Amino acid sequence: MTATTESLMLPQTFKFTSAEHGAFIDGTETATGGSTIDTLDPATCRVITTIAETDNETVDRAVESAAKAFEGEWGTILPARREELLHRFADLIEENAAELAQYDALEGGKPISHVESVDLPLAVEQFRYYAGWPTKIQGATVPVSTSDTHVYTRRIPLGVVAAITPWNFPLCQAAIKLAPALAAGNTVVLKPSELTSLSSLRLAHLAIEAGLPAGTVNVVTGTGAGTGQALVSHPKVAKISFTGSEATGRHLGAEAGRSLKHISLELGGKNPHIVFADADIAKAAAYAATTAYFYSGQVCFSGSRLMVERAVLDEVLSAVEEHADALVLGHGLDRSSTMGPLSSATHREKVERYLNTVSGTGATVAFGGSRTKESGYFLEPTAIVGPADTDPVVAEEIFGPVLVIQPFDSIEELVPRANSGQYGLTAGVWTSDVRKAHTVARQLQAGTVWVNTYADYNAAAPFGGFKNSGFGKDCGPAGLDKFLDTQTVWMSLA
Template identity: 45%
Template sequence: MTQHFFTGQNPNITTETKAFVTRYHGLFIDGQTMPAASGETFDVFEPSTGHWLTSIAAANSEDVNRAVQSSRNAFDTGPWPRMTPAERELILFRLADLIEQNKQLIAEIETLDMGKPVIEARDIDVMESASYCRYMAGWATKLDGRVTQLSAGPGNFGYTRKEPIGVVGAIIPWNFPFSMACWKVIAALAAGCTVVLKPSELASLTSLKLAELAIEAGVPTGVLNVITGDGQNAGAPLMAHPSINKASFTGSTAVGKMIGKAAMENLTRVTLELGGKSPMIVLGDADPASIAEELAAGIFFNAGQVCTAGSRLLVQEKIYEDVLLELTKVANNLVVGAGLDESTQMGPLASLAHKEKVESYINLGREEGARLITSNRDMDENGYYVSPTIFADCTDTMRIVTEEIFGPVLVASSFKDIDEVVSRVNNSSFGLAASIWSNDLKKVMDITPRIQAGIVWVNTHNPIDASLPFGGFKHSGIGRENGPEQIEAYLETKSVWINHADS
């Protein structure tokens, strides 16, 4: 077996983190940790070293059935949907407090599992998840229907009720494992639903920790079940299961399309948050030096493993070379290293297979004739590191421009005027996010409604708030996460007509 991460010299982590990572990790069903029906497990490797970290139970369709039945029972006969909204709200507030109290533990687990810098994991992923939990908890007491005046005349009364949709099957990716788990679980719970969650096999540990914290907060057993394993044996049976009422998926567009087809077989409601190739549009009045670091963060945050990553840079001609010069300085000076080293600014990629995929795109960019303007650093061969990479003078037909790379690779080109840039950014199958960099309000207000994307940022890229909907146009998905729009996705509307006229 590959060397264990905890042998030899390792960065300092808490005793609690080591104890959690090295213990047995089974499926979490009915409030208990249990082995997979087959007894099979899969190995987890630490991205900064490539060393073996731990093993986790590998679910199959039998385990999916157990988890779905548990959540079905919890919804049909359990206390959660029948609690008062204030009772559910209070429990979710407790969960938010527990997330915050365990922020260092969760962050260290996350970093060991998928590689991201521990400071980012703690201060962004975990703390924003606590805030998200509080925001969604508040919605539990604010789910209102409406009264309507019926045209049938006196003695007839109509109103609507908002009721929880039922059992939710949710699949999350490996790039923001804890944040995504909270996004899928908390809104559904606030609405009164129950959930079966399947995290990525590349990053499952913090989802299991979330399930434990939910029980500690007072969420009844069966309301949240977590099955671990791969897409074929665990994810596909979950999405096709006839007893789930809602399928919620975040991941690649290709897999999202398959899930959409499976959901249609049972007419399961579906939310799909999929891929992107998000442009950062820099107008000629922007100051290259003042925006360079934020542009770099737009693509290199989380090593580019972000669905909204600003992976396409389009700069107006007159400042094109100046922006590239400033941006290259930032990229070449980024501190790349192990996530547990607090000086690290960009960690490794999440897996060896993904590192090889990203490197294949970098080689493709060279073959396609793009100009590589960043230094090709020597990376630690033991970990899954890729050097921050910027290609200039890219054309819109290059595969590195049209396809989602999902790594620290930026493709840049210049444009002449607003009409040109709008046409070019919209000539994409994706429509998740975009950013505009300018101090000319008139131009910004002209461009914003013309961009075919679900999110448009101005003079920033990638910030997220629980109150603002998150999702895309075109092949970037269906539905929205966050905001009241997400809560609505976990509710059914029931119309009630009462005839109270004298017979």
């Protein structure tokens, strides 16, 4: 860590990062028997802190702690008290927002202004929304066609939830999983990415400070192949909730099938962002650039496939480039930064391999594509114009600051092309014609469609994909339902 980086850190952030971190089990951080992993600052390539590669024995302790809390104090707590504690948890996230934001900016490289304006409010919103649910989870009386019989249902928690979060939104994704799982009455073992673990560990400390019983929230750090595998294969884990890559999602789906666990998956996307000639071009182009380059394009719902009606293609490209030119690449803690680095050297090399495939395909790199700094994993915002639908840069999720731009000539041509990919997470439509907007939106194979906006997100609105983008919804009542099961009770009155 550099002296400049240290000078931008809060005292409590510096203290927390200066310590080596183990797993958080039964209300306290604990040493593990495994090896350790250096966490790097992607803007400087320097070590921030050291976390544990939690070994199998320690994972077992974490799950046992969660199981004990589920069967004990948290599992028997009254709904009104559960609501009170979740509201207190949200209060503490707000009170510690400045510190929590710095962890995600340091480890993930995301500009701190983005973390403060997007990630933190969304995390608090999740807890506020789901804190209202425990007293409203109800069963139903079932009117069966059997005489002298009373039948009713109960909505019950599943048990221990393995919540596995990605490196791009560590705090926000932890909240998206923790809040509904806890509101439903489950306990959680949270496994953050080994690249971005600090905010999740700090959340576990805040859970205890809020008054949640020890064992209700546990955190195990480490790699997916090591710690993650030990967690999801544990026999006392009842549910896997995963956000991340399609490849890992497929592996976890197979694991859940073998052990018959509940599972929900929020995976990748290659999201068509459609601009018709009758749209507000200036506004559409501003959103196109923002959503393509936000967090260096490392966002599952990034509008990374911009499909533009041919008559306004040049106008949109020019406006997008103007917005891209205005971005300031820099360190996550530097408040002048509006775009940070990619997450790692390996990930930047992957993105660059996609750029190298463009030559000879008929497409052109309109701007960007170069490394911009001597240190850190930075890459310029980039646009590729004219690739075919089958080109890898169109068909696959690049997960970097690379916007592919394709012209179209009609709705009849557009819709099959927009739906031709393997993903179905989100889509955007820009038009001043209301009928056209509804016509296209209803035909798009995407879990969320934004019209004349993009990337709006709220705890009350279900979010999740179709096709290879996964199954199971976050947010809203659907986000709670996936952490509950239904028990049916038959009573003879004869």
